[in-house]
Amino acid sequence: MGVVVIGAGVAGLVAAVVLARRGIDTLVLEAASRARVESRPRAGLLGPAAVDALERNGLADGLRAEGAPHHNCEFRHRRRAFVVEYARHAGGHHHVVYPQQKLVADLVAAYLAAGGVIEFGVTDVMLDALTSDHPAVSFVTADGQRQTVESRFIAGCDGHHGVSRGSIPEGALRHIRQRDSAWAWLAVLAAVTPSTDKIIYGVSPRGFAGHMLRDHRTSRFYLQVEATADAADWPAERIWEELHARLAVDADWQLAEGPLLEPPNVITMDSVFYEPMRFGRLILAGDAARRVPPAAAKGAGLAIVDGETLALAVAAALHDADERPLNAYSEVCLGRAWLAQEASTKLLQLVNVELADPFARRLQDVRLDRLRTSPVAAAEFADHYLSPR
Ligand code: APR
Structure with missing residues (x-):
């Protein structure tokens, strides 16, 4: 293998997919169905x-057909809404909203079509002999058979x-771990058409509320909560009441409610990196x-x-006996990941402040006012929000 x-x-x-298409014998092991x-x-x-990356590998058909391009986002602050046209500040680069489970289904189909086995x-x-030339993986199949497979690499x-x-x-x-954050986000998924065509970051004296988009029937919401919060204390009525209050705006806008699709869960904001990404x-x-953290997605x-x-580096090692891409792999990926972490950190600092700290709240006011009025601040936001490019 x-x-x-x-x-x-x-x-x-x-x-x-990238490995299988290059003719490399590949086996995927997945715990779930x-x-x-x-x-x-x-x-x-x-x-x-x-x-x-998806386009380059011919994996973007579903995303192109059903994904929604996003060029801007909205902030709400002191009951006033303003839009940041971030794509305009970033040479037209933008986001696409496409539910990850649909992408997973597209990728499974592409991998099977390339002759791959899952x-x-x-x-x-269990993994074994990781520093030898023939590391091994042993596992129990869905029908209870223990198998062991030797391979050249394990991903x-x-x-x-x-x-x-x-x-x-x-x-x-x-x-490399971030010190504990005082805040977490309560993540809520609801069966309701989004009440917006752009992501909303709502900043209010009660804390942050985010209105994210999934598809025309599904919305994702986040509420800033204390890191020690218990999701069991957040029944649906409390969630909707808080979302209404934190997203309130002096304009003709209504937040539509819908049934929750899964129990809400508390996502802590702590980040951790393991380096290097290879053993x-x-x-x-x-x-x-x-x-x-989920901030900035x-x-x-x-x-x-x-x-x-990873696949291109492994293919170079297996096809051309060239291990240079593999030796550079960790540094290349970590460079991108730390850039993304910095973007998440900046966004969190903008929206999640200590509510009982008037000093922090006043600085937050200034940062949001700058984002609304200064093209330089908007360009800086765009650069982070779309990184890595
Ligand atoms: N054996 C086999 N499969 C396993 C095992 C195991 N012991 N443990 C976990 N898995 C499977 C999970 O069931 C899951 O399908 O590994 C897969 C890991 O997938 P993800 O968690 O989606 O990880 P990744 O591909 O790195 O993508 C992560 O997706 O939703 C975003 O922001 C999220 O950062 C996250 C990113």
Whole structure:
């Protein structure tokens, strides 16, 4: 076997398609069922680097047909709305909104069409001999058979809680962690047509509220809550009441309500990077190598570009015995990821302030006023918001 890819998220699937299309024997191992990965609601906003990577690899048909291009976003502050035309400040670069589970379904289809093999529903995945020329993965198939596969490389694309990174000996990777944040976001997914055609970042004395878009029947909302908040304290009525209050604007605008599609969950804002993204013949990609906050929606895009970079580096090693791209892999991916982290940090500093701190609130007022009135501030925002490009 050429490569065993662990995890059929966007990182693993992009890597797998690119490898399989280059004639490299590839096996994807995924813990969940196919139905689950193709329906699990995740992110939705993709930046230019991710869209370009998908286009380059002929993986953007669904996104082009059904994705919605986004060139601007809206802020609400002191009950006043203003729009930042960020694409105009960034040479026309923009986002596309396309639900991640649809992209996963497109990628599964493309990988199978390229002759790739996926085992869904595997359990007890174990990695071995990572520093040898023939690392091995053993797993139990959905029908209970234990199998062991030797390969030339293993791609660890199994997300933040996967087994790949955990198979690397203690101390081999640096853990670079952000200090704890006082804030978290309560993430809410509702079956309701978005009440807006652009993302809204609402800043209010009660805290931040975000109105994000998924598709014409589904909306994602975020509410700033204390890091210690318990989602069980947030029944639907409280969520809607708070969204109405925090998104309120002096204009003719109504927030439409709908049933929640999943229990709300508290997403902490802590970030962590594991460096380098490689140990011997195991190469990490996407969330397996880091966790960035949902602000600025960078996680899915980074995972996609990691997947492509990993596959091209492994293909060069296997086809041309050229290990230079593989040796540069971690640095290339980390450069992009830290840029994205900086963008998330900036956005969080703009929208999530300590509510009981009048000093911080006054600075927030100034930052938002500058964003509204200064083309330089808008261009700076655009550069971060669309990074990495
Ligand atoms: N064995 C096999 N598969 C596993 C295991 C395991 N032990 N553990 C996890 N997985 C699978 C998960 O079921 C999931 O399908 O690995 C996959 C990892 O996919 P993602 O979590 O989507 O990770 P990634 O591809 O890196 O994309 C992450 O997507 O939604 C965005 O912002 C989010 O940053 C995140 C990005």
